[in-house]
Amino acid sequence: MSTRVLFAAVTAAGLAGAVPQGYCAPDYPTRPVRMVVPFGPGTGSDVLGRVLANRLSEQFGQSVVIDNRPGASGALGTEIVARAAPDGYTLTLATNATLITYPVLAPATTRYRADVDFTPVSLFARTSMMLVTANTPANPRTVAELAAAIRAKPVTFASNGAGTIGHLVTEAFLLAIGARATHIPYKGSGQSHTDVLRGEVLFMTDTPAAALANVRSGRFRALAVTGESRLDALPDVPTFEESDIRNMNLYAWWGVFGPRGLPVPVVRRLDTEIRRTLETPEFKQHLRTLELQAFTVPPERHAAFIRTELQYWQGFLKQTGIRLD
Numbered sequence: 001m002s003t004r005v006l007f008a009a010v011t012a013a014g015l016a017g018a019v020p021q022g023y024c025a026p027d028y029p030t031r032p033v034r035m036v037v038p039f040g041p042g043t044g045s046d047v048l049g050r051v052l053a054n055r056l057s058e059q060f061g062q063s064v065v066i067d068n069r070p071g072a073s074g075a076l077g078t079e080i081v082a083r084a085a086p087d088g089y090t091l092t093l094a095t096n097a098t099l100i101t102y103p104v105l106a107p108a109t110t111r112y113r114a115d116v117d118f119t120p121v122s123l124f125a126r127t128s129m130m131l132v133t134a135n136t137p138a139n140p141r142t143v144a145e146l147a148a149a150i151r152a153k154p155v156t157f158a159s160n161g162a163g164t165i166g167h168l169v170t171e172a173f174l175l176a177i178g179a180r181a182t183h184i185p186y187k188g189s190g191q192s193h194t195d196v197l198r199g200e201v202l203f204m205t206d207t208p209a210a211a212l213a214n215v216r217s218g219r220f221r222a223l224a225v226t227g228e229s230r231l232d233a234l235p236d237v238p239t240f241e242e243s244d245i246r247n248m249n250l251y252a253w254w255g256v257f258g259p260r261g262l263p264v265p266v267v268r269r270l271d272t273e274i275r276r277t278l279e280t281p282e283f284k285q286h287l288r289t290l291e292l293q294a295f296t297v298p299p300e301r302h303a304a305f306i307r308t309e310l311q312y313w314q315g316f317l318k319q320t321g322i323r324l325d
Helices: 012-016 044-060 072-082 096-105 143-152 165-177 189-198 208-216 264-278 281-289 299-320
Strands: 033-037 064-068 090-095 118-127 130-134 156-159 182-185 203-206 220-225 252-259
Touching: 033 044, 033 072, 044 064, 044 090, 044 252, 044 264, 044 281, 072 090, 072 096, 072 252, 090 096, 090 118, 096 165, 096 252, 096 299, 118 264, 118 299, 130 143, 130 189, 130 208, 143 165, 143 220, 156 165, 156 189, 165 182, 165 203, 165 299, 189 203, 189 208, 189 220, 203 208, 208 220, 252 264, 264 281, 264 299
Parallel strands: 033 064, 033 090, 156 182, 156 203
Antiparallel strands: 090 252, 118 252, 130 203, 130 220
C-alpha cells in the first residue's frame, strides 16, 4: 500500500538463490494455471483477477482459471497458495491487505508471512484512497475543517471492516493530525456508505471505485486522496500532501504471487506476460473503469518492496496499538 521511496537495491541473484538451479520452463504452462482470488465472486479483486486471467489465457494458449476462496479477510485463500507446490500452477491474486496488513494485525491466527512463504511474481495495479463525508452544509468542506471537527468533539468514522485498507488509512490520517475518532466497522461499502450519507457516521476512507458514484452524484463530498498526485477522475480534489497532511503516500495494490521457491524461469515468464497485458488497450481501459492505475516494480526490487511494506506497517501498527487478535 505505501509506495513511499522504498527501493533498497536487491539483486535478481538473491531470488535465484531461493529456487532450484538449472530449472528451465521453455514450454510453461503446459496445463491450466489456477489463480486463487481470496475473495468472493463479484468483488473488486475478483473482477480484476478475471480480466487478468482472461488476457493471460489468450497469451499463454492455456487456461488461467480463477478459484475464489474467501474467508478470514482473505487469509484462507492466501494460505492455500503458501502451501502449494512451487511449480507455477497455483498462484494468488494478492493485495497488500491479504499479504501484508492482515498477517501483521492478526499474527496469532495467520500462518504465513509475505517475506518468507511467497515468491513475488508481478505487481500490476494500485489505487489511491479517498477521504469522504456526506455532502451537507453542516459537514466539513476541507481536510482542515474535518481535523478541527475531530479535535472539537467525539466523532465516528466508518470502514468496510476492521483491518481493511480503508480502516488503516483513516487511522494513518488520525495519527498524522494527532487526534482520535471512534471506529465503526461494517461488512462492506453498502452499509458503511449509507450510514455516512445518513450522518450517523461523520466520515470514512474508501477506494475511488467504490466512492466515485456518490461523489459524482453530489451525495459524498471528497476531501482528499492519498498518494502522489490527484485523480484524473476528480482533478479538483487535493492530495493529503497538498492539504498539509504528511505521511499519506499510501495505496491499495494488487499483484500476482506464487509459493516460496517458484522457479526463476516461471517467474520471468509470468512477469513478462503480465507486463504485456498491462500494455494492451483493453486492459488499460479495464483499469480506468475500475479507477486503478497500472503499477509495476522492477523484478529485482520485488523483495525489497515487500520488506519495506512489512516494515512500514509493522511500525505503524506498533505505534497505534491496533490488532485484530
